[in-house]
Amino acid sequence: MYKLSEKGERIRSMFDEIAPRYDFLNRLLSLGIDRGWRRFAVGQLAVPAGGEVLDIATGTGDVALEIARQTPRDVSIVGADVSREMVEIGRQKVAASPHAGRIIFEISPCEALPFVDNRFNGITIAFGIRNVVDRPQGLAEMHRVLRPGGRVVILEFSTPTFPPFRALYQFYFLKVLPRIAGLFSRQSAYQYLPDSVMEFPSREEFKALMATAGFKNLRHFNLTFGIATVYVGEK
Template sequence: MYKLSEKGERIQQMFDSIAPRYDFLNRLLSFGIDRRWRRFAVRQIQWHEGARALDIATGTGDVALEIASQTPSSVTIVGADFSREMVELGKEKVRNSPHAARISFEIAPCESLPFADGSFDAVTIAFGIRNVVDRPAGLREMYRVLRDGGRAVILEFSTPRSKLFKSIYYFYFLKVLPVIGGAFSKFSAYKYLPDSVLEFPSQDRFKALMTDAGFRTVRHIDLTFGIATIYIGDK
């Protein structure tokens, strides 16, 4: 069994603690734009009948449900997350959706996925890769469980390039967001969010990490003035 590092355990406990208000605060703090980003990210994958998809750091299952809404009924989805509380909320959300028969869940960290090599046609992870303590190991696991010809799509926060927009974004992200998040949930968790984004590698460096893990034709797409970025890699 994979043992999380001390930092990994702290992050896991943090997500367990904020799980009950997680969906609400996602919508509030992003003004609902996060839904549009997820829809666009899922559209970057080409699907076929009977395909299998894995959504890592699935949280409460938003991306898993988005995949189900965009794909044929023969496509099955597994959501994996290391937070048991998040997964339990995801299971409840899926049970109340039209896609309950197509989505299952596993409790597992990105660095140690309990699936055989080449198990999936697509792998996604949205706003989760920055929480993976050993990112190279996590990316190698994503590559391992993909079949040949499969695709990984990674959606993550990034830093806007425009100086004017960056200053506005930083003020909101560093000053306003933690206060709002703390009012409804846990301040320390929503202080961690901007800190984790600011320490995330540059787009070029992260694409290099994907290439090192084995991915080919690695590219990125900026979203909403560079607030978020989609990274795409093929096997």
Template sequence: MFRLSDKGEKIQQMFGAIAPRYDFLNRLLSFGIDRRWRTKAVRLLKYQQGSRILDVATGTGDVALEIARSTPSSVQITGADFCREMVELGQVKVAASPYADRIEFRVAPCEDLPFPDNTFDSITIAFGIRNVVDRRLGLAEMWRVLRPGGRMIILEFSTPRSQLFRQIYHFYFRRVLPVIGGLFSRYNAYKYLPDSVLEFPSQNEFSTMMADTGFRHIHIRDLTFGIASIYTGEKE
């Protein structure tokens, strides 16, 4: 059985602590732009009637619900997350939605997905890959459970190319965001967010990591002046 590292356990506990205010702060701190980013990512799914889609690091199920809204009723969605508190909130949201019969949840880390090989037609992970301690293992696990011809879609924060916009972005991320997050939740958790974004590999480094794992036809799309990026890769 997979065991989280000490760092992984601390990240897990941190998300458990902020879970009750997580959705509210996502909307507040991103000015609602995160919804548009998720919608753009979901539009890149590959699916057909009866497909199965996996949302890794599903959190409270926002992407899983967007997938259900955007796909035929025969498509089944599984949300997986290593934080039980997040999953429990997601289950409540889904139960109150029209898609309760199409979405299921599992408590599991990205590095140890409890599914057979070649299970899913598409896999999404939104704002979660930077929280995976062993990213290569996480990518390898997603590749394993993806069917041949399937597509992985990763939505993640990135660093803007424009020097001026990058300075503004870093000021907001480092100085403003933790203070606002601390007012409504935990300061340390919202200090971790910018730190984790700034430590994330460059687009070239991360796309190379994807290729090394086995993904092909890798493509990167910048969103909102490069604040976020969508990475796609396929399993041949």
């Protein structure tokens, strides 16, 4: 059994606590744009008929459900997350969806995935890689469980590239967003969000980490002026 670090335990506990309002605040704070980001990210997968996809840091299952919407019915999906409260909400959402038979959930950290080598045809992780405490180990685990020829798709917040927009965005992200979120949920969790984004590696630095883990054919796509970035790599 993998033992989370003290920081990992704090992150897990934080997501357990904010789980009931997580989906609502995602839509509110992003003005609903997050749905389009997830659709684009899932669209970068290339899953064969009868294949299997792993969604890491699956949370309440939004990406797992999007994968089900975009792939044939014989593609199966596994969602993995460290937060039991988030996963429980995800299970309820999946049970009420047309995709109930295709998605299962596991409680697992990214750094110690409980799956055999070369199992999955595709892997996704959305807004979760910056919460992986041992990021090189997490990326190595993704590479291990991905089949040769498979594709990993990572969606994460990033710093906008256009200077005037970057200044406006950072004011909203650092000052306004935590206060709005604090009206509905735990404010410290939404202060952690911008702090963790500002500490995240640059696009080229992160692709270098992916390369070190073994991924090839690396590329990235900036979304909404660079508020979010999709990274794609292959095994």
